[in-house]
Amino acid sequence: xxxxxxxxxxxxxxxxxxxxxxxxxxxxxxxKKSLETISAQSNIIFGAKDVNSKxxxxxxxxxKIVGLNNGNDVSARLDKEMPCEGTAQYADCYVREDLSLINxxxxxxxxxxxxxxxxxxxxxxxxxxxxLLYHKQxxxxxxxxxxxxxxxxxxxxxxxPSYIMKxxxxxxxxxxxxxxxxxxxxDYEQEICFLLILNWEFKQIAxxxxxxxxxxxxxxxxxIIKKKNYICEKLNLPSTNVGDLQDFLVSIGxxxxxxxxxxxxxxxxTIL
Numbered sequence: 352x353x354x355x356x357x358x359x360x361x362x363x364x365x366x367x368x369x370x371x372x373x374x375x376x377x378x379x380x381x382x383k384k385s386l387e388t389i390s391a392q393s394n395i396i397f398g399a400k401d402v403n404s405k406x407x408x409x410x411x412x413x414x415k416i417v418g419l420n421n422g423n424d425v426s427a428r429l430d431k432e433m434p435c436e437g438t439a440q441y442a443d444c445y446v447r448e449d450l451s452l453i454n455x456x457x458x459x460x461x462x463x464x465x466x467x468x469x470x471x472x473x474x475x476x477x478x479x480x481x482x483l484l485y486h487k488q489x490x491x492x493x494x495x496x497x498x499x500x501x502x503x504x505x506x507x508x509x510x511x512p513s514y515i516m517k518x519x520x521x522x523x524x525x526x527x528x529x530x531x532x533x534x535x536x537x538d539y540e541q542e543i544c545f546l547l548i549l550n551w552e553f554k555q556i557a558x559x560x561x562x563x564x565x566x567x568x569x570x571x572x573x574x575i576i577k578k579k580n581y582i583c584e585k586l587n588l589p590s591t592n593v594g595d596l597q598d599f600l601v602s603i604g605x606x607x608x609x610x611x612x613x614x615x616x617x618x619x620x621t622i623l
Contacts, residue, residue, distance in 0.1 A: 363456040366491045368401050375493060378486050383408045390422055396477070396499035398425060399484050402453050404446045405429050407484075407494060418471040437469035444620035448481060449495045456492065458485040466499075466620050474611070476502040538612035539564065540582050543575065545613070548597055548606045553579075 366375065382399065389395055390411040398409030409425040418434030419425055431442035448464055461482040468474070477499045484494040536544065539560075546556045553572035561569050580591040588595055600606060 362490055363458070363485075364489070364491045365402055365453060365456075366486075366489075366493055367403065368405075371493070372489070374489060375486060375491065378488075379407060379493070382484075386410055386422060397497070398422070399494055399496045400449060401494040402449075402492065404449045404495075413499070416470040416472055416475075416477075435469075435471045441466070441468060441620045448620070452481055452483055452495055453492055458483050458492070464620055465502075468619065478502055534586060536582070536585070538610060540578070540585075541610040542612060543578055544582065544596070544600055544605060545610050547579065547593060548600055 371379070386397060386399075386408050389397060393410075394412040395410055396413045396416065398413045399407045401407055406425045406428050409422040411421045414420060414422050414425050416435070417425070417430075417438045429442065430445045431439045433439050433442075448462055452460060452462060461480060464479045464481060465476065466479055467476045470477075479497050479499040481495055481497045483492050484496050485491070486493055542560075543556060546559065551559075553575040556575045557570040557572055560575070579593060579596065583591040583596050586596075586599065588599055
């Protein structure tokens with residue numbers, strides 16, 4: 352596997368596949384064998400690319416989210432050549448991220464990248480960690496290594512800088528309305544419902560909405576309480592109790608998917 356010890360920036364070499372030595376090839380072959388073992392024992396999203404951002408190898412778990420069957424199918428492909436349209440759409444972003452690592456000539460440097468888009472297994476938010484594929488013996492950079500894992504909505508809110516949310520909320524349109532028992536809820540109403548299911552407090556929701564959906568007058572906890580009451584009446588619930596609203600939303604499976612409008616604010620590939 353990768354040895355991530357540091358070296359002097361001015362002495363590291365960037366090595367293209369055409370320049371691989373027998374020693375490099377042995378190292379990469381061992382790396383591939385390690386990933387085959389990982390694939391057989393887990394569902395870890397993991398892989399490596401060369402300095403041209405062409406995939407060298409990956410686990411089966413990664414292959415499946417980009418529309419392929421196993422890790423061997425990923426080899427020798429660029430991201431823009433993946434069957435998964437979401438991955439192909441943001442391929443240029445991934446190349447820029449890879450190059451920023453490679454050109455740093457620093458084996459200790461790493462990137463955390465939030466990818467939110469449609470994968471072969473649906474609309475997902477995934478955090479990818481990237482660092483250099485470094486061959487210590489020859490002091491060579493052979494490419495990049497990536498690993499990824501799924502994020503839940505509350506995790507996304509914890510890692511996204513507030514300026515990303517502010518910027519995106521002003522630049523992207525509001526999505527389509529959703530029907531609940533033949534009753535339309537706006538995106539704003541859906542978002543409040545989703546946050547209530549997560550047991551957010553009214554003040555917490557108000558602060559979040561002031562950041563993501565700014566308006567002339569800031570919302571308060573009372574603003575959200577009134578909107579909650581309105582939603583309960585709109586859905587013809589027997590009371591405006593927040594517990595009754597939560598129970599109803601869970602009973603119809605509302606908690607199983609995040610409102611698309613949340614994803615729309617952060618869709619794409621963002622370096623954190």
